[in-house]
Amino acid sequence: MADKYLAPLSNFSAVCSGGGFFNLPTWYKYLPCEGNEVVGFKLEYVWLILAAVLEMLLVLVGVLAVGYFIYGGFVLMTSQGNPERVSASRKIMMSATVGLVVAVLSASLVQLVTGAF
Numbered sequence: 001m002a003d004k005y006l007a008p009l010s011n012f013s014a015v016c017s018g019g020g021f022f023n024l025p026t027w028y029k030y031l032p033c034e035g036n037e038v039v040g041f042k043l044e045y046v047w048l049i050l051a052a053v054l055e056m057l058l059v060l061v062g063v064l065a066v067g068y069f070i071y072g073g074f075v076l077m078t079s080q081g082n083p084e085r086v087s088a089s090r091k092i093m094m095s096a097t098v099g100l101v102v103a104v105l106s107a108s109l110v111q112l113v114t115g116a117f
Contacts, residue, residue: 023055055114
């Protein structure tokens with residue numbers, strides 16, 4: 001019964017070479033290649049595709065964390081010595097740093113796990 005639904009996906013293909021948009025990881029990054037193309041579709045590839053999409057999202061989270069850190073620096077520069085705004089900017093920058101560390105460690109874990117398969 002599952003073959004009935006997976007049959008249209010058997011003609012699926014993607015090019016293995018090249019990077020994604022703004023050099024983000026591609027959704028087919030972990031799929032096995034034959035020559036320069038990913039040919040065919042197997043049910044176990046779903047987990048590899050999900051891992052690649054998760055890695056893409058983690059890269060975007062890292063970029064947002066860097067932007068948030070820059071925003072915290074802007075708040076600090078425009079605080080004019082106001083203790084409340086200085087404290088708020090430190091919280092922003094600390095949150096951005098923690099978010100960046102979590103995103104980098106999570107992306108590394110995804111690469112480690114998918115590399116094992």
